[in-house]
Amino acid sequence: xxxxxxxxxxxxxxxxxxxxxxxxxxxxxxxxxxxxxxxxxxxxxxxxxxxxxxxxxxxxxxxxxxxxxxxxxxxxxxxxxxxxxxxxxxxxxxxxxxxxxxxxxxxxxxxxxxxxxxxxxxxxxxxxxxxxxxxxxxxxxxxxxxxxxxxxxxxxxxxxxxxxxxxxxxxxxxxxxxxxxxxxxxxxxxxxxxxxxxxxxxxxxxxxxxxxxxxxxxxxxxxxxxxxxxxxxxxxxxxxxxxxxxxxxxxxxxxxxxxxxxxxxxxxxxxxxxxxxxxxxxxxxxxxxxxxxxxxxxxxxxxxxxxxxxxxxxxxxxxxxxxxxxxxxxxxxxxxxxxxxxxxxxxxxxxxxxxxxxxxxxxxxxxxxxxxxxxxxxxxxxxxxxxxxxxxxxxxxxxxxxxxxxxxxxxxxxxxxxxxxxxxxxxxxxxxxxxxxxxxxxxxxxxxxxxxxxxxxxxxxxxxxxxxxxxxxxxxxxxxxxxxxxxxxxxxxxxxxxxxxxxxxxxxxxxxxxxxxxxxxxxxxxxxxxxxxxxxxxxxxxxxxxxxxxxxxxxxxxxxxxxxxxxxxxxxxxxxxxxxxxxxxxxxxxxxxxxxxxxxxxxxxxxxxxxxxxxxxxxxxxxxxxxxxxxxxxxxxxxx
Amino acid sequence: xxxxxxxxxxxxxxxxxxxxxxxxxxxxxxxxxxxxxxxxxxxxxxxxxxxxxxxxxxxxxxxxxxxxxxxxxxxxxxxxxxxxxxxxxxxxxxxxxxxxxxxxxxxxxxxxxxxxxxxxxxxxxxxxxxxxxxxxxxxxxxxxxxxxxxxxxxxxxxxxxxxxxxxxxxxxxxxxxxxxxxxxxxxxxxxxxxxxxxxxxxxxxxxxxxxxxxxxxxxxxxxxxxxxxxxxxxxxxxxxxxxxxxxxxxxxxxxxxxxxxxxxxxxxxxxxxxxxxxxxxxxxxxxxxxxxxxxxxxxxxxxxxxxxxxxxxxxxxxxxxxxxxx
Numbered sequence: 001x002x003x004x005x006x007x008x009x010x011x012x013x014x015x016x017x018x019x020x021x022x023x024x025x026x027x028x029x030x031x032x033x034x035x036x037x038x039x040x041x042x043x044x045x046x047x048x049x050x051x052x053x054x055x056x057x058x059x060x061x062x063x064x065x066x067x068x069x070x071x072x073x074x075x076x077x078x079x080x081x082x083x084x085x086x087x088x089x090x091x092x093x094x095x096x097x098x099x100x101x102x103x104x105x106x107x108x109x110x111x112x113x114x115x116x117x118x119x120x121x122x123x124x125x126x127x128x129x130x131x132x133x134x135x136x137x138x139x140x141x142x143x144x145x146x147x148x149x150x151x152x153x154x155x156x157x158x159x160x161x162x163x164x165x166x167x168x169x170x171x172x173x174x175x176x177x178x179x180x181x182x183x184x185x186x187x188x189x190x191x192x193x194x195x196x197x198x199x200x201x202x203x204x205x206x207x208x209x210x211x212x213x214x215x216x217x218x219x220x221x222x223x224x225x226x227x228x229x230x231x232x233x234x235x236x237x238x239x240x241x242x243x244x245x246x247x248x249x250x251x252x253x254x255x256x257x258x259x260x261x262x263x264x265x266x267x268x269x270x271x272x273x274x275x276x277x278x279x280x281x282x283x284x285x286x287x288x289x290x291x292x293x294x295x296x297x298x299x300x301x302x303x304x305x306x307x308x309x310x311x312x313x314x315x316x317x318x319x320x321x322x323x324x325x326x327x328x329x330x331x332x333x334x335x336x337x338x339x340x341x342x343x344x345x346x347x348x349x350x351x352x353x354x355x356x357x358x359x360x361x362x363x364x365x366x367x368x369x370x371x372x373x374x375x376x377x378x379x380x381x382x383x384x385x386x387x388x389x390x391x392x393x394x395x396x397x398x399x400x401x402x403x404x405x406x407x408x409x410x411x412x413x414x415x416x417x418x419x420x421x422x423x424x425x426x427x428x429x430x431x432x433x434x435x436x437x438x439x440x441x442x443x444x445x446x447x448x449x450x451x452x453x454x455x456x457x458x459x460x461x462x463x464x465x466x467x468x469x470x471x472x473x474x475x476x477x478x479x480x481x482x483x484x485x486x487x488x489x490x491x492x493x494x495x496x497x498x499x500x501x502x503x504x505x506x507x508x509x510x511x512x513x514x515x516x517x518x519x520x521x522x523x524x525x526x527x528x529x530x531x532x533x534x535x536x537x538x539x540x541x542x543x544x545x546x547x548x549x550x551x552x553x554x555x556x557x558x559x560x561x562x563x564x565x566x567x568x569x570x571x572x573x574x575x576x577x578x579x580x581x582x583x584x585x586x587x588x589x590x591x592x593x594x595x596x597x598x599x600x601x602x603x604x605x606x607x608x609x610x611x612x613x614x615x616x617x618x619x620x621x622x623x624x625x626x627x628x629x630x631x632x633x634x635x636x637x638x639x640x
Numbered sequence: 641x642x643x644x645x646x647x648x649x650x651x652x653x654x655x656x657x658x659x660x661x662x663x664x665x666x667x668x669x670x671x672x673x674x675x676x677x678x679x680x681x682x683x684x685x686x687x688x689x690x691x692x693x694x695x696x697x698x699x700x701x702x703x704x705x706x707x708x709x710x711x712x713x714x715x716x717x718x719x720x721x722x723x724x725x726x727x728x729x730x731x732x733x734x735x736x737x738x739x740x741x742x743x744x745x746x747x748x749x750x751x752x753x754x755x756x757x758x759x760x761x762x763x764x765x766x767x768x769x770x771x772x773x774x775x776x777x778x779x780x781x782x783x784x785x786x787x788x789x790x791x792x793x794x795x796x797x798x799x800x801x802x803x804x805x806x807x808x809x810x811x812x813x814x815x816x817x818x819x820x821x822x823x824x825x826x827x828x829x830x831x832x833x834x835x836x837x838x839x840x841x842x843x844x845x846x847x848x849x850x851x852x853x854x855x856x857x858x859x860x861x862x863x864x865x866x867x868x869x870x871x872x873x874x875x876x877x878x879x880x881x882x883x884x885x886x887x888x889x890x891x892x893x894x895x896x897x898x899x900x901x902x903x904x905x906x907x908x909x910x911x912x913x914x915x916x917x918x919x920x921x922x923x924x925x926x927x928x929x930x931x932x933x934x935x936x937x938x939x940x941x942x943x944x945x946x947x948x949x950x951x952x953x954x955x956x957x958x959x960x961x962x963x964x965x966x
Contacts, residue, residue, distance in 0.1 A: 213754070214747055390736050399738035409739040414642050427646045427795065427892065427950045 050087020059104025185242035233628030252504025289479030316573030369599030417460035668845030
């Protein structure tokens with residue numbers, strides 16, 4: 001402990017107190033407290049309340065701020081100097097962090113003591129100003145240097161990755177406009193990531209991948225005996241969706257789902273839309289996923305498609321289109337939730353500053369949706385998620401959602417129909433099940449009604465469903481609207497059922513059974529994308545510009561043999577987003593799959609799964625074909 | 641809870657406990673070898689015998705050399721009871737009940753598996769095996785700790801505990817048997833310093849050394865056997881395992897400890913009361929090895945009774961890989 005006399009002796013050396021006489025100084029010293037700090041100990045942090053003045057008696061102090069994980073040094077102080085005065089004068093939180101760089105000792109004076117000192121000793125004020133002014137000047141310079149570095153990206157020692165050589169190559173880029181400037185919604189993110197120190201971004205990418213591996217978010221590589229597992233490739237640079245784009249998407253999707261649901265309900269009842277000549281009868285009759293056993297079904301509240309994952313793409317001119325609807329068992333939402341969790345840990349500050357709309361409440365919303373369709377009279381319904389089992393590629397998602405909702409994850413063999421109800425086998429006998437969120441296809445649901453070979457389903461399930469004693473989400477039979485030829489008629493459906501114009505357009509589509517359209521398709525196979533009407537997952541596709549003459553000839557034969565089975569669309573110049581490739585940014589094509597829940601009302605999860613074709617130039621984003629994913633940040637409001 | 645889920649949790653825990661105990665087995669032998677004179681390879685023969693997979697070993701490896709036995713017990717995917725296979729099976733079971741166990745448990749089991757798998761792929765681990773087996777034990781302990789601290793102690797947890805304890809009782813019994821076999825060629829060593837060293841190695845391998853010292857002080861074969869078989873408090877002793885397993889079984893069934901409601905409760909209760917009233921001298925007189933063989937056979941039928949009582953409503957993938965009896 002330094003004695004009082006000794007202290008005033010020390011204070012005498014301090015610039016600030018030079019004009020104060022010994023007896024006065026004695027009084028001031030009595031109000032002061034002594035504090036010791038270990039090497040590396042933080043005295044206070046930026047943002048802490050400023051309540052005291054510090055006089056450094058021994059040691060060294062480092063004064064700095066942290067911007068985007070870069071330390072900007074304002075000053076280093078030696079014994080005899082004071083700090084902490086700014087916050088006292090302004091009565092604001094600390095504007096910088098102070099950390100000891102050696103074992104240090106300070107004397108501290110309370111804010112009141114400091115203000116008294118100033119009002120009683122005008123000369124101290126003058127001295128203080130002499131200290132303050134150069135400090136402020138120096139701080140300004142430091143910040144300016146930092147800002148210059150950041151703009152120019154010239155500090156190659158610290159900033160390793162930037163967008164200076166990034167090429168949009170004529171594609172619409174989700175992050176940058178044609179002139180290479182960041183789009184408004186992405187500006188903050190871009191600024192932050194380009195200012196990360198060298199190697200930092202790659203480190204964070206690696207950490208994120210390790211986190212996903214530890215979480216076991218992996219898929220099996222088929223045919224690999226050693227049981228190699230890979231994570232679904234993931235790029236840490238989020239895809240940004242601005243608020244106005246999102247409002248447009250959300251409105252468009254709500255309209256679309258409402259119409260599609262009315263369409264499905266109509267199809268399995270009176271088929272008014274066919275009778276009124278809007279949708280051709282032969283199209284419906286020939287649709288593979290039209291399930292005759294569903295005729296006359298009345299799912300609770302008339303809702304068939306409770307969970308939808310619509311694929312949206314953006315063309316070269318920036319226009320958004322719906323590519324397909326996925327009204328059966330859309331998967332991928334667990335990646336949205338896990339990607340978000342990983343990215344929050346990867347870019348915490350940017351995330352917070354960006355006002356990203358949350359996705360974490362999806363499981364609660366899904367649970368509410370499932371509860372809302374429970375058969376009448378079930379007070380607290382038992383809800384289960386029906387999975388095909390651990391070997392299914394989406395098993396992780398099934399387990400994840402069941403866990404997040406706190407419901408049982410069941411396999412077909414866990415369920416049985418007894419006395420007209422669905423029951424599950426438990427260690428204490430049978431227990432009734434009220435709602436089944438099924439993640440197996442229609443065809444496998446009930447071997448008595450659909451595929452008799454199915455081991456995954458529950459014999460007798462559909463009878464119980466028809467009797468209204470169990471609810472299924474989604475209802476069986478929704479797949480008919482996934483038919484790509486039926487898709488072509490969605491604009492007409494919206495007009496017919498809602499009397500509205502379509503908000504979010506379809507991709508222009510040629511139907512091959514129409515003679516004129518087929519001729520056009522056959523004459524332009526090298527430019528068009530040809531798809532089988534009932535395939536998904538990126539299979540059975542011809543991408544004209546990327547195909548050989550031989551492949552085109554093969555498809556021409558197939559189309560002629562079975563025109564109903566094919567549609568064609570112009571090859572879209574899918575928009576791109578930057579991904580990290582070998583230590584630099586490169587543009588890759590992306591799509592977007594938002595998830596829509598239809599229970600008491602329609603809810604669109606703000607964000608969704610951004611899939612990215614990681615192969616250079618590739619337009620196929622499906623995970624089975626080398627696709628990966630990104631987190632999708634829907635910005636709550638455009639930055640000013 | 642779902643029968644399938646109960647089944648999977650029970651086996652997830654059994655497989656993890658088995659992996660940990662295989663690591664302990666190998667460790668006890670490695671420690672014994674350090675202090676034994678003569679050819680080291682002879683001492684690996686008994687280990688193969690006590691694991692109960694002797695036939696399979698002969699078929700796959702032939703000679704019981706240290707290298708072969710370590711490979712068989714540790715990384716051999718063709719041995720369903722190797723550390724590697726146990727972890728694979730534990731993880732598959734965990735995967736099928738991911739929604740029931742906590743995320744932390746899943747993450748730990750997954751990391752554990754990845755650690756063993758990368759050790760298997762890296763090679764060279766078996767040249768300096770001690771560290772690896774220590775890692776295996778610690779990862780298993782970590783899982784147990786995470787389970788206790790993050791999962792509700794309800795029915796599912798009790799099924800897991802039941803699996804752990806039945807497996808542990810079986811393995812403690814086998815570990816005592818290793819010592820029995822190792823001692824065979826050197827009966828004259830009884831009471832010598834070599835004998836002391838060997839008994840302390842057995843105790844250390846069951847993490848029992850310090851607790852034994854506190855309980856009995858001096859090292860004596862009958863006291864060690866007493867401690868590992870009949871001690872009421874040591875968590876790896878056979879009696880303690882059986883008492884706690886019985887408690888879990890009754891919690892699951894909801895019946896009082898004084899009565900039994902199903903075959904599993906009856907058969908486990910019978911073993912427990914035998915152990916309650918057993919005297920170590922009687923056991924030794926009757927033959928320690930014979931006692932262990934009989935005990936393990938009884939524990940084996942408890943496992944079958946648990947299956948019949950709770951899981952049998954569906955076919956179980958786990959029932960395909962029972963512990964082979966020796």
